[in-house]
Amino acid sequence: MSLKSLLLLLLGTVILASCGNESDLPDASGKASVRAINAIPTSAELVFLIEERVINTAAYAAATSSVRYDDLEYTFNIDVGYAGETSRRRIASQLIDVAADRDYTLLVSGTLSDPSITVWESDERNFDEAETVFQVRFAHSAESLGTLDYYFADASVPPVLGNQVATLSFGDITAPLDLEGGDFVLTITAAGDPDTVMFVSGTETFAARGAYIITPFDAGPEFVAPTVVGAINTLASGFSLPDSRFPPxxxxxxxxxxxxxxxxxxxxxxxxxxxxxxxxxxxxxxxxxxxxxxxxxxxxxxxxxxxxxxxxxxxxxxxxxxxxxxxxxxxxxxxxVIPDRRPVETHAKFSLLHTSNNFDFLDFYLVEADTSIDDVLPRRAAIAARVPSSTIALAPGSYDIYATEFAEKTPLAGPYRIDVTVGDIVDMIIVDTVDPVVLDALFLSGGPAP
CATH class of the missing domain: 2.60.40.1120 (Carboxypeptidase-like, regulatory domain)
Known part of the structure; x- marks a missing residue:
């Protein structure tokens, strides 16, 4: 057999094998909904992926938006980024054989070094336009709290043992419950003890044709209250329920x-x-x-x-x-502003606000200690006066901070030397001095050593 004939035979074999593999793939018969909830208090945003494709991200005490996929088998992955690293770290994975018309929620909890995934599953909920009810599931995602009782009723109805709609331990979720749309108060107490109140919402309106997961989280230092509650709407936008006992x-x-x-x-x-x-x-x-x-x-x-x-x-x-x-x-x-006070395991946080009256735009440099800014780009360019800037993630280390006029290199303020470790919060405001061409910095936390 000639070399040409042999190559043609091999090519035909590959094509036939490829066609056979295609025919062996399972056929999807429908779709299902999937989302993830970030319940790791010290995490940065979690990245939620189906196989290697990013679905969405979720900050702490929040959920990704719901997405629908064919009823096939998938590995869902959770990644997180660490400051100073060029690629994300994979911290957890979950294999799910997705069934049509089902609803899957992945609760990611624990710590970044020791995470766990709990899968909540139910039927997808769809509503006719004439329906006047909403669906609710109660869940428990506040790891510091023990077993809890949930009361969900009109404001005029006090919590009385026996009237609770759920008793849950961490990671639990109830079966779906349909209720008439209207106004409700959520009260969470220690299990079996309605006098030990953990959380009380104000009167909240739950409109018809919503599908909610109502779940508490451990609050961080950006809150006065120790517990926050999310009403995650699996069909639309959700909202937070503040604890009515704690004023802002x-x-x-x-x-x-x-x-x-x-x-x-x-x-x-x-x-x-x-x-x-x-x-x-x-x-x-x-x-x-x-x-x-x-x-x-x-x-x-x-x-x-x-x-x-x-x-x-x-x-x-x-x-x-x-x-x-x-x-x-x-x-x-x-x-x-709401200061970003929550420490995370992945980096130090640097927040800045430009308040000068003399410069409309500033560049900010964060460079390794004793490094010139002449040949480096600003960490934040063209920061507008009186507009809060997004938080900067810093790897542990020693840094010098400079502020310059936009597209200039002459320092108007700095250098300010800061030494940071993971979990630190640096909160800085750039301010005017009596000299109109000299600026200064007010550090509200994490400033230079005295």
Missing amino acids: AVEFVNAAIDLGTSDVFDDETLMSKRVSDLAYLDVSEELEVSAGVNSFFFTPAGDTAAITLESTLSAFGGVRYRQVAVGTAPDFLALT
Whole structure:
């Protein structure tokens, strides 16, 4: 047989084998829904993959959006990124033989070094337009809490032992329950003890034709309350349920060099003083405020003849806020931010806010200690004044921080030397000085050593 004939024979064999393999593949008969929930308190965003294709990401105490796949067998993977590493680490995998018209939720818990996956499975829920009910499943994803009782009723109905809708241990979930759409209060107590309350929501509206997983999480330092609850809607957007027993809190920062030392009131008649003598670059104590819309009025210290700044804060229960006074007279304003206070296992966090009145845009450099910035790109370029920047992930190490005018290399502020380890939080505000071409930094946490 000639070489050409042999090659043609081999090629035909490969083609036939390939066709045979195609015919052996299973046929999909339908689709199913899949999502993941991040219940690792010290994790950065988890990356959820089907085989090697990214589906979505989930921050702590949140879920990925629901996606639908053919009813075949898949390996679902969980990855996480570590600062300073060029590729993600795979921390967990779960093989699922997906069945048509089923709903799968992967609860990822534990720690990044020792994670676990719990699979919650039920039938997919679909609604007709005329239906007036919603579906709810209650789950337990707060690892620090023991066995819990769940009460879910009208605000007028107190929790009484025997009326609980669920008793759950960590990782458990109930069977689906259909309820008429309306207003409900969720109360979570220690199992068998309705007087030991772990969480109480306000009155929350659950509209018809939603499908919810209601589950608590251990809260981090960005919250006043020890527990937060998510209402994860498997068909649409979900929402959080704040603990009604814990009011929100706010701290004030005076970053407006022309504002002067100020008093802060929470009433227009200036009879209820909340902060006294807030000087430039001062940070107030954290104050309890009301859930809902709050108004604050700044005046010169000891002088109520004029209001120099009015601000509002729309606050959710249990959340810790910050208001930063910025700007120049007569256009002072207050920026509202929720500081990123939650430490993670994968990196140190660096948060920055540019409040200078003299430069519209700044570049920020974070370089290894004693490294020149002449030949490196900024870590954040063209940071706009009065716009909070996204958090920067830092690998452990020693860094110098510089601020320059946009597209320039001459430092306006810095270098500031910081030494960070995993879990550190560096919180910095760039501020003006009396010299209009010199800036400075106010470190609210994680600043240079004294």
